[in-house]
Amino acid sequence: xxxxxxxxxxGSSRILVGRVMDTITQYLPNGSPLIILTDxxxxxxxxxxxxxxxxxxxMGTGEGHKTLDTVQMIYERLVSIxxxxxxxxxGIGGGxxxxxxxxxxxxxxxxxxxxxxxxxxxxxVDAGVGGKTGFNFMGYKNMIGTFNQPELVVCDPEFFPTxxxxxxxxxxxxxxxxxxxxxxxxxxxxxxxxxxxxxxDPGVVEDIVHRSVMIKADIVNRDERERGERRxxxxxxxxxxxxxxxxxxxxxEAVGIGMMAAANLSLEKNLLQPGDVLRLKNLLESFxxxxxxxxxxxxxxxxxxxxxxxxxxxxxFVLLNGIGKAVIESIYLDVLEKVLFKKQSA
Ligand SMILES: [Zn+2]
Numbered sequence: 001x002x003x004x005x006x007x008x009x010x011g012s013s014r015i016l017v018g019r020v021m022d023t024i025t026q027y028l029p030n031g032s033p034l035i036i037l038t039d040x041x042x043x044x045x046x047x048x049x050x051x052x053x054x055x056x057x058x059m060g061t062g063e064g065h066k067t068l069d070t071v072q073m074i075y076e077r078l079v080s081i082x083x084x085x086x087x088x089x090x091g092i093g094g095g096x097x098x099x100x101x102x103x104x105x106x107x108x109x110x111x112x113x114x115x116x117x118x119x120x121x122x123x124x125v126d127a128g129v130g131g132k133t134g135f136n137f138m139g140y141k142n143m144i145g146t147f148n149q150p151e152l153v154v155c156d157p158e159f160f161p162t163x164x165x166x167x168x169x170x171x172x173x174x175x176x177x178x179x180x181x182x183x184x185x186x187x188x189x190x191x192x193x194x195x196x197x198x199x200x201d202p203g204v205v206e207d208i209v210h211r212s213v214m215i216k217a218d219i220v221n222r223d224e225r226e227r228g229e230r231r232x233x234x235x236x237x238x239x240x241x242x243x244x245x246x247x248x249x250x251x252x253e254a255v256g257i258g259m260m261a262a263a264n265l266s267l268e269k270n271l272l273q274p275g276d277v278l279r280l281k282n283l284l285e286s287f288x289x290x291x292x293x294x295x296x297x298x299x300x301x302x303x304x305x306x307x308x309x310x311x312x313x314x315x316x317f318v319l320l321n322g323i324g325k326a327v328i329e330s331i332y333l334d335v336l337e338k339v340l341f342k343k344q345s346a
Pocket of ligand 1: 126174237251255
């Protein structure tokens with residue numbers, strides 16, 4: 001097992017990577033009544049391995065449940081069991097469960113202690129680390145939320161065998177992103193990783209999760225509130241979020257397409273070589289991620305125009321200045337539109 005500590009302005013976080021599921025109780029705070037927050041699906045598969053808890057609160061599965069209604073349901077349950085500030089809230093589930101758990105913990109009685117046991121590869125390398133919490137509102141993703149570090153994050157690869165192939169690939173999209181923006185040697189390791197043969201090797205998978213957690217934690221440590229450095233983690237996400245919204249593509253797949261578009265834009269600006277764009281494309285494909293999609297440019301532009309990262313007619317866009325090095329540039333929306341149109345007609 002590997003332990004990684006993050007200390008930020010909003011608190012510090014201890015991240016455990018390894019086979020911890022069955023011994024998690026020893027890492028939970030003594031004397032705090034444990035309340036588990038999970039979803040139907042995770043409860044169905046793993047309830048018998050949950051640590052002993054005072055109450056288990058279950059929400060529905062999927063993005064459609066990342067809402068104020070779900071938050072309200074949880075507040076009501078907490079009030080009805082007379083939960084006070086001494087509780088420890090543990091979210092066991094994917095990114096949605098983690099984000100909602102963090103938000104409820106940030107706001108219930110002005111804040112209670114909390115942690116996550118992310119059950120998907122995507123959540124372990126992404127939502128579990130970094131302290132962003134929240135839910136979707138009026139059609140906008142993560143419109144309401146807080147920055148707040150979970151005290152404890154447990155990343156156990158034992159959950160992966162029940163993930164669907166799409167969920168696995170989506171996790172790898174985020175992992176490829178970490179390598180592309182921050183670590184060329186990690187990118188090479190991934191180029192040599194065989195998802196068919198090596199997923200069953202817990203040591204190898206643990207190393208990958210740990211490496212991604214370290215990259216994300218390192219960036220977050222330097223810029224917890226996303227004023228500069230942290231924006232690099234949005235590589236592939238600006239277009240990705242627009243695709244999720246317009247054609248309902250799964251997050252990781254949409255980010256894969258977004259990374260390809262950003263790579264092509266980087267090529268256009270002479271920051272990236274054609275060979276590097278091809279390496280990214282091959283790597284995404286080796287993890288069964290799509291690299292092209294039919295998109296309705298006007299709908300996508302419409303969604304981009306409402307992006308949180310937009311400032312006037314420009315949008316902050318993360319480009320690659322070689323593999324392993326990200327740069328942030330302000331791009332005019334109409335320039336972006338041209339690149340997207342060009343891709344369409346090519
Ligand atoms: Zn993401």
